[in-house]
Amino acid sequence: MSFNKSIIIVLLACAYAGRAYAQQTQTDTSTVSRFRMVIEIGGGYSYKITEPKQTLGTYTRDGISGTIRLKWGTSALLGVGIETGWMPISGTTNSSLASEFGPVDLKASLTAIPLLALFSLQRFGVQLHSGIGYYRVNSRVTVGGSTNESSEWDLGFMAALGYARPVFNEHRIGVELKYNNITEQQVSTISVHVRFLYRLF
Amino acid sequence: MTARVLSIVLSCIVFVSHSYGMENGTDKYIQFPRSFEQGTLRYSLGISWTLLPRAIVEEEIRQIPMVNAALRYELPSHFSVTGQFSTVYITNVLSAGVFWSYSLDNVSLAVSDEFSYWFGVANMSGFDTKAMGLLNRPAFTIGMDIDSYKITAKTEMLTVLTQHTYFGSASVARIIPEIAGIATTLTLEEDLWKSTFVSFAFRANYARPNYQVWLAFSVQDRWLFFPELQVSYIF
Amino acid sequence: MRHTITTLFRLMPLLLVVLLGSCSMDSGVNIPGFPSGGRLTETIPVQPDIVRLLDGIYTVIEGSDRMGKTVVVKASGNTLSIFTGKNAGLFVLHYGRIDSALIFEGSWRYTQGSETGLARFSMPTENGGISLLNGTRSATSFVLRGTIGDGSSEPSTPITVQFDRPLKAAPFAIIAHRGGGRNSDRLAESENSLGIIQLAEGFGANGIEIDVRLTSNGVPILFHDENFSPRLVNGEYCIGPVANYTFMQIRTLCTLKNGEVVPTLREALDVVLNKTTLSLVWLDCKSPAVLAAAGPLQQEYKQKAITQGRSLTILLGLSTEELVTEYTNMHFGGSTDALCELTLDDVRNTNARVWAPRWTLGPLPADAAQMRAEGRRTFVWTLDQREFILPFLQDGQIDGILTNYPSLVAFEYYVFQ
Numbered sequence: 001m002s003f004n005k006s007i008i009i010v011l012l013a014c015a016y017a018g019r020a021y022a023q024q025t026q027t028d029t030s031t032v033s034r035f036r037m038v039i040e041i042g043g044g045y046s047y048k049i050t051e052p053k054q055t056l057g058t059y060t061r062d063g064i065s066g067t068i069r070l071k072w073g074t075s076a077l078l079g080v081g082i083e084t085g086w087m088p089i090s091g092t093t094n095s096s097l098a099s100e101f102g103p104v105d106l107k108a109s110l111t112a113i114p115l116l117a118l119f120s121l122q123r124f125g126v127q128l129h130s131g132i133g134y135y136r137v138n139s140r141v142t143v144g145g146s147t148n149e150s151s152e153w154d155l156g157f158m159a160a161l162g163y164a165r166p167v168f169n170e171h172r173i174g175v176e177l178k179y180n181n182i183t184e185q186q187v188s189t190i191s192v193h194v195r196f197l198y199r200l201f
Numbered sequence: 202m203t204a205r206v207l208s209i210v211l212s213c214i215v216f217v218s219h220s221y222g223m224e225n226g227t228d229k230y231i232q233f234p235r236s237f238e239q240g241t242l243r244y245s246l247g248i249s250w251t252l253l254p255r256a257i258v259e260e261e262i263r264q265i266p267m268v269n270a271a272l273r274y275e276l277p278s279h280f281s282v283t284g285q286f287s288t289v290y291i292t293n294v295l296s297a298g299v300f301w302s303y304s305l306d307n308v309s310l311a312v313s314d315e316f317s318y319w320f321g322v323a324n325m326s327g328f329d330t331k332a333m334g335l336l337n338r339p340a341f342t343i344g345m346d347i348d349s350y351k352i353t354a355k356t357e358m359l360t361v362l363t364q365h366t367y368f369g370s371a372s373v374a375r376i377i378p379e380i381a382g383i384a385t386t387l388t389l390e391e392d393l394w395k396s397t398f399v400s401f402a403f404r405a406n407y408a409r410p411n412y413q414v415w416l417a418f419s420v421q422d423r424w425l426f427f428p429e430l431q432v433s434y435i436f
Numbered sequence: 437m438r439h440t441i442t443t444l445f446r447l448m449p450l451l452l453v454v455l456l457g458s459c460s461m462d463s464g465v466n467i468p469g470f471p472s473g474g475r476l477t478e479t480i481p482v483q484p485d486i487v488r489l490l491d492g493i494y495t496v497i498e499g500s501d502r503m504g505k506t507v508v509v510k511a512s513g514n515t516l517s518i519f520t521g522k523n524a525g526l527f528v529l530h531y532g533r534i535d536s537a538l539i540f541e542g543s544w545r546y547t548q549g550s551e552t553g554l555a556r557f558s559m560p561t562e563n564g565g566i567s568l569l570n571g572t573r574s575a576t577s578f579v580l581r582g583t584i585g586d587g588s589s590e591p592s593t594p595i596t597v598q599f600d601r602p603l604k605a606a607p608f609a610i611i612a613h614r615g616g617g618r619n620s621d622r623l624a625e626s627e628n629s630l631g632i633i634q635l636a637e638g639f640g641a642n643g644i645e646i647d648v649r650l651t652s653n654g655v656p657i658l659f660h661d662e663n664f665s666p667r668l669v670n671g672e673y674c675i676g677p678v679a680n681y682t683f684m685q686i687r688t689l690c691t692l693k694n695g696e697v698v699p700t701l702r703e704a705l706d707v708v709l710n711k712t713t714l715s716l717v718w719l720d721c722k723s724p725a726v727l728a729a730a731g732p733l734q735q736e737y738k739q740k741a742i743t744q745g746r747s748l749t750i751l752l753g754l755s756t757e758e759l760v761t762e763y764t765n766m767h768f769g770g771s772t773d774a775l776c777e778l779t780l781d782d783v784r785n786t787n788a789r790v791w792a793p794r795w796t797l798g799p800l801p802a803d804a805a806q807m808r809a810e811g812r813r814t815f816v817w818t819l820d821q822r823e824f825i826l827p828f829l830q831d832g833q834i835d836g837i838l839t840n841y842p843s844l845v846a847f848e849y850y851v852f853q
Contacts, residue, residue: 053670054691088671099688106688108673139675143685148652151674152663157251185675187667256620260661303657327777327794369798371827419842420798420820422549 001148007038038081040069042176044193045110048090050186057094057106064088065191067178069129071120080116087111087180089187103146112137112182116158125174131158136183154184157187162195170199208363212217214313229398229435230390233351234302234311234342236279237286244272245400249435254425257414269433281301283315292321298338307346314339315357319412332415334364336381360384366418382424384410385409390435397434404429446491450657465622467543468588474541475556478534482569485540487511487531489573490559491580492602492850494518494580499595502584507597509580511635512713518541518597519640520848523823524548526843527555528638536561536569540570543629544584547621547841548820554591557582564599576647589766600799605849609716609836610845611817612641614660615704618840619667619693620819626692627668628658630707636714640846643716644708645753645838647816648726656701656729662722668693679723701730707738708732718815718838724762727752733769738773751775751790760786777816783812792838795828804833822848 048061065088071081089110096103116131138151158181165176178191229241241428248266271285281300287293300313320333329425340357364375388402406427413427470476472532488511496503504522511517518527529542532833540557559565578599585590616632617623617804625631628647636644649659657678661667662682674681681689686698701719708714719730733751741748754760756778758768763769763786776788780803783791789805792815793800804814817838819825825845828834829852839845 005490011594015808032497052672054601055687092673097688099684101684101688104688106682108689110672110675137675139673141673141689143682144686146685148682148685150680152676185664185672187672227828255667259618259620259667260663260665299716323796328796331795366824367798368796368824369800370796371824373827375823418546418821418824422546 037072039200040193040195040197042193044191046087046189046191048189050188056097057092060091068195069118074097079120081120081196083114083116083118085114087189106143108141110139127159127164128161136181137185154182156182159163164195164197172197219308219369229436230351231273232400233305233344233390234429235309236302237275237371239275240275242272242274245433245435246270247431249429251427251429253427254426256421257410257417293321294319311342319417323416327370331367332386335356335362336360337362349392353388356385362433381411382406400433400435402431404431442499467552467624468554470541470554475539476530476532476541479534479539482531482533482538484511484514486568486571488725489568490578493600494597495600497596497598499593501593503688508847511559515638517638517640519843521847524841524844536565547843553584553586555582555584557593608642608849609643609815610842611643611645611716611836611838612636612842613645613838613840615644617647621840624637626694626696628660629696630703631696633704633707634711637712639842641842643714644706645718645720647720647722648730649678649722650725650729651686652680653682654729655853656726658704701733704779705733709737709740715747717750718753719751721759721767724758727762727766731766734772749773762799774849777844783807790815795824799827799831801831801833
């Protein structure tokens, strides 16, 4: 899936969520009038949609990712919060990579931990989230028996559309489609998560 | 050290604050293009955050918060005068303008024009530099009043009138009016929580490198995208 | 209506992040080429020494709206370059001959913008071609006639330039930043690459500045930034400090932006010595530890240049107090060619051959004159605008300029009376 297609899908989904919220605002403003705080844990499958500019062996671009959110809202239009989690990005293995040094063993992986400011909106069990902030990107490479781990903070953003329904008391479960972009590294992933939401107060 | 200082300076974001203060019963807004009580002075304080193009700042820091202050004074016949000051110490912008608005039900329109004088000073390791310039910014604004929310879209044209640069004993003056870019700002003014009125704004600047990055002395002759976030407290 | 606007507003944070993504994208500039090799495929080679006779200041007879009133024509390597003051234009032309006429074909670009196109010139027999091919400068003026076009379209805008006077012979250093130019100027070769070094002379430079860092296993490589990033490299596993990676890891995992390998300092000096006629290399040492690795290479290539009869100066750049301290503690400290960016006292204490103040301090003619009196030279960095270049040329005391736009400095230097 191309970057542009991903964006269009997410935008359409967001527009739907926004419209749902707008309609609801007219009839049910009482439900958004009080302060609330929610913690949310999600996990699922992630896929890196950015094409690599070079491949050096067997390339993997998917894995299990997780999300933790703490968000609060009032009667204001936008709710806010923070998000972190875990994202696998890609991996490469090659037991005999041809190089100027002769055949070399190669094993490399790229992962990220997001730390994002979160903007949220939810109605009818539909949640729209967008986030902006930094990703702690981690690279671990082994080339010719020499291993190096390196990390850096990179600017990026996130957009997600989810649905959740109550199961009992303050608990809800749901699913979410999520798009992450590490702008500085020009890396995008898309994820499908199962979520558990607990309303703290 | 010089690279570090330069990185800070390059991140001096001095686009204009888009929050003006206003008290109107329980409602507060300032960017929204509707006139308010004649003779009333409104003001606000806030910060902005801008992302600079890599083409200019390269590996240096791309973003830094900047302090903004703004005021609006209401005149007769739907006219207002506006004033703004933005600073990050090394780069400063002082603006003054006139604003005329017209309201129809919950939709309001405005036309405005603003002159900005910017100046920057860098006296540090490797720098003995000053710069200053004059900008003009005609703008058109449309706003919509929805429940307790005020939503405003403003589009302005950035025109460079003059620019002077001083480096050591030498100086260079440019007095060639030229269109330097356009900017569109989308602003929400709302009661965030218990009568705490704030504005959130997103500004998309599409412009040639200008005073925001004056100390980079960029010669990039192309329009680049500078996104900006602004948050202000409305008094 | 109101719901639509409300909905749109709710998308604001999303729009922001989408636009954030877009702002990191930077389209390149595609320098066009003639289809099927152009007319040059019909030509026979001409010796570069012959074409060097064309070097000079030329008056623009036709096409001044595109070229300005005066241009500088200068041959280097296997190309002929034309530098225009207007729009900081640069033509790089290859050449050959058909009978007694010389044919020049290539491309032009406004170096500080995106505009580019094809260019074709010729020098017919009656305009000096015969004289040139005989290896002499004609008593009558050389005239270059040709056409230029926009983009990849066939050149059709007529241009005529006529020889006015020869170039100044003063040994002024026009030093190309990062080997020839920055990635942000969207050049055909990456900054600090072996390819860009070979283009530098065509851009108007007679010297280069290159950035030297050490890998984790002590190999000096050319790389500007402290950290890897997509601004400079392709290779998603190369992130964080360059100094964390071994040379093998770097060469295996990433390439420069235009696909070139990250070069070693040795490879770069080899190219300078064997594939260019550059006379100066400024090594911008990015950490004190670089000195121990770069110093011996400096000496080795200095000797190789002497052996080849080449005039080549390799300067160790000292830009920080830490580098100065390290340099003075080295066994070769004070006895080798160095360039110091700090104070005049630092220049003297390190016995640096060159003082390199930042241009933002303004012209400092008294200090530069003092340096000359002590047998040292003064290079100013990094000057990229005509208005800022002229005051330094006017003061007459500096010996060189580091720039991202060598063609612009070359034009201003040669034309400046």
